[in-house]
Amino acid sequence: MHDKLIYDENSASTYEKFTTLVGKVAEAGETAAFLERFSCGRSALELGIGNGRVAVPLSEHGVKVEGIDNSESMLKLLANRTDQIKAWKGDIADFSSEQRYHLVYCVFGTFTLLSTREEQIACLRSAAEALDEEGALVIELPVPVLDGFIRGQRVIANLLDYENTLVNVEVHDSLKQNLTSTSLWFSGTSLRRSPQRIRYVYHQELDTMAQCVGLELAERWEDWAKGAFTDVSKRHISVYRRTSV
Numbered sequence: 001m002h003d004k005l006i007y008d009e010n011s012a013s014t015y016e017k018f019t020t021l022v023g024k025v026a027e028a029g030e031t032a033a034f035l036e037r038f039s040c041g042r043s044a045l046e047l048g049i050g051n052g053r054v055a056v057p058l059s060e061h062g063v064k065v066e067g068i069d070n071s072e073s074m075l076k077l078l079a080n081r082t083d084q085i086k087a088w089k090g091d092i093a094d095f096s097s098e099q100r101y102h103l104v105y106c107v108f109g110t111f112t113l114l115s116t117r118e119e120q121i122a123c124l125r126s127a128a129e130a131l132d133e134e135g136a137l138v139i140e141l142p143v144p145v146l147d148g149f150i151r152g153q154r155v156i157a158n159l160l161d162y163e164n165t166l167v168n169v170e171v172h173d174s175l176k177q178n179l180t181s182t183s184l185w186f187s188g189t190s191l192r193r194s195p196q197r198i199r200y201v202y203h204q205e206l207d208t209m210a211q212c213v214g215l216e217l218a219e220r221w222e223d224w225a226k227g228a229f230t231d232v233s234k235r236h237i238s239v240y241r242r243t244s245v
């Protein structure tokens with residue numbers, strides 16, 4: 001498998017159906033409302049903007065949203081939806097921007113698609129540099145769940161609805177914190193196969209990596225409605241600001 005999975009035309013075209021099935025389209029409005037408070041009506045940059053699931057409703061709140069993505073197919077979907085968002089092809093592990101943003105954000109676990117620690121730190125460094133003085137970096141990440149591996153392998157089945165079954169076949173590399181997986185999505189009579197590699201991170205490691213690039217944790221929630229983050233939370237939404245000196 002290539003080190004970097006690029007969303008091709010096939011995966012991009014089914015992205016909307018997939019995000020609808022797993023409830024991510026339904027929560028996009030709430031995500032945008034949360035992010036709007038941090039952008040203060042000014043400019044925002046999304047890392048891995050995709051088809052604009054979140055960026056489009058955020059720009060409808062009056063925020064000037066820009067975005068980076070490494071998939072031309074995803075950028076095409078975004079361009080078909082709106083001409084209000086400037087987005088360009090780039091790698092979120094290695095970007096620089098002349099402009100400073102009041103909000104930089106990376107949601108839906110996109111940060112873990114950077115499959116090495118070095119890439120993750122480089123992304124945080126670029127994000128920190130892109131923030132204006134008072135700016136905030138918001139990251140949404142799942143809490144890693146590593147139950148059920150036998151000799152480093154596990155299979156997880158999700159029955160999404162009567163028509164759709166998703167089976168994830170995963171291999172764990174505990175030294176690199178990598179999960180290399182293939183998703184098998186059975187829909188009616190069709191089967192779609194998508195490979196992926198992520199590097200999972202716990203919230204405390206994320207805080208440490210952020211500290212390395214001059215950011216400190218300001219807030220952490222378990223969802224967009226600002227529920228308390230606890231030991232049973234399935235994800236976290238972490239807000240970082242520049243370390244005060």
Ligand SMILES: C[S@@+](CC[C@H](N)C(=O)[O-])C[C@H]1O[C@@H](n2cnc3c(N)ncnc32)[C@H](O)[C@@H]1O
Nearest residue numbers: 007048049050053069070071074091092108113
């Ligand atoms: C899980 S999707 C999330 C898309 C969108 N942010 C959302 O919440 O619906 C991850 C997105 O990140 C992009 N992506 C993955 N790795 C990337 C990288 N290294 N640089 C830029 N974009 C990347 C993919 O092309 C895809 O559009």
